[in-house]
Amino acid sequence: MxxxxxxxxxxxxxxxxxxxxxxxxxxxxxxxxxxxxxxxxxxxxxxxxxxxxxxxxxxxxxxxxxxxxxxxxxxxxxxxxxxxxxxxxxxxxxxxxxxxxxxxxxAENSPEVYTYEIVNTFPHDKTSFTQGLEFNNDTLYEGTGRKGQSVLRKLDYKTGKVLQHIDLDSSVFGEGITVLNDNVYQLTWQSGLGYIYNKSDLSKTETFSYGKSKEGWGLCNDGKKIYKSDGTEKIWILSPKDLSEVDFIETVTNKSIFNKANELEYVDGKIYANVWQKESMMIIDAKSGAIEGVINFGGLKEKVEQHTKLDVLNGVAYHPKRKTFFVTGKNWDKLFEVNIIKK
Incomplete structure (x- = not known):
């Protein structure tokens, strides 16, 4: 045997x-x-x-x-x-x-180049290290970073007034946010977890952990799926049921694979993504990952108060009724409403 x-x-x-x-x-x-x-x-x-x-x-x-x-x-x-x-x-x-x-x-084609025109300028809290920005109806939601300073809050964008807010634990560094149905989702940078809040009163209801992605950067959604950037070339597609990573796309141009997508916003099949540490934004096809456009926001940072904590452009939110984009930066004292124009 x-x-x-x-x-x-x-x-x-x-x-x-x-x-x-x-x-x-x-x-x-x-x-x-x-x-x-x-x-x-x-x-x-x-x-x-x-x-x-x-x-x-x-x-x-x-x-x-x-x-x-x-x-x-x-x-x-x-x-x-x-x-x-x-x-x-x-x-x-x-x-x-x-x-x-x-x-x-x-990608088959090189990205097209876009610029911007300022439509309106609104006040913004210059102590906010902006990591996430998104409209729900006419209310602006903002998530901020830095340990001991990270918050989630609702704003009256026209006045900058804080309508509601919740502080994150001082041990975590807040990151991107998105609003879907009755929930607000927020990432943390390197803690490997995110939070789910009740949209109406910002009470925390759940905590979720990441899968293969190691860090949390930006969030957005298309009404059904949630998209998450993590500092690599991948943008993860998350199930809204349990926030599991069910798929991903990779951001590419016609010349290389690119890994700088930060804060995200979804509009009509495209993901608008701040380029990390740059005064620019990518327009990414949400199905293929092709970077179809690059928006040059050069000169916008010079239009805000110059101070020692002033940091880079970060934060993009689309207002569906106004059909305009709202952008700001980390520790900027202004929120800009802009039109994006092909150059």
Whole structure:
């Protein structure tokens, strides 16, 4: 019996060994030996057959999507861009195996350039280290940062008057916020947790933890899903039921993968994201991750009171009825209502 068990386990080990040694049998070869491509590129592809085995079928996939082969080429017509794994499913002789190759799929077009025009200027608390900004109806919600100074509050944006507020524990650094249905959601920076509040009175109702993302930066929502930036190239898609990370997109241009998305705002299929430490904002397609536009907010910081704690542009909120954007910065004494204009 012991000999029989040993034989079975040995066969199992050898079978697993064959599967894990697929790279010794085959390799995916791409035209020009490139690793970076653009969406909808047609790319020559072939399988290097290292052992001259009899291959009966090869299929290529990215993100579970079959990529048909025509004239020896696959078309990278995938929805979500960024770091990808090209999988070749190979049927050979009486067996089959999957082999992979890591590639980057970037946006087809370069981002368009936008500028701004100021419509109105309103007062803003210059002690606020603004991390999150969002309208719900005509009420402006703001989340601020710094340990010992982090708050969540409702504002009358026209006067800057605080209507309601709640202090965060002095041990955490507050980050982005979003308002969905009857709840306000708020992140913390490096504590690995976020908070859920009742929208009407800002009472805290729940705490949630992060998944694979290590930090909390910005939040926004499309009415159904919540989007979360974390300081990497990824924008996570969260379930509003339990805030679990169910998917993600990666922010890319036509030249590279970009990792500077900070505070977020969702408008008509696009995510507007402050670029960390820059006086600019990205316009990101919420489905693909393509950075379709860059808004230059240069000169806006010079229009606020200059003082020692003055920091960068951060905070973007869209007012659906007015159809304008509201922007401010960390420790800025003004809130600007602006139109965004293609340059």
């Amino acid at each position: 012991k000999v029989f068990l040993f034989s079975i386990s040995t066969l199992f080990f050898l079978a697993c060994g064959d599967a894990t040694d697929a790279s010794k049998l085959f390799d995916i070869q791409l035209e020009g030996q490139k690793k970076s491509f653009h969406r909808n590129d047609k790319v020559g592809v072939a399988i290097k057959n290292k052992k001259d085995l009899n291959i009966s079928k090869v299929e290529y996939f990215i993100d579970g999507q079959l990529l048909p082969v025509e004239d020896g080429k696959i078309t990278l017509g995938i929805e979500k861009l960024g770091n990808k794994v090209l999988i070749a499913k190979i049927a050979y002789e009486d067996s089959s195996v999957d082999i992979t190759k890591k590639i980057k799929v970037l």
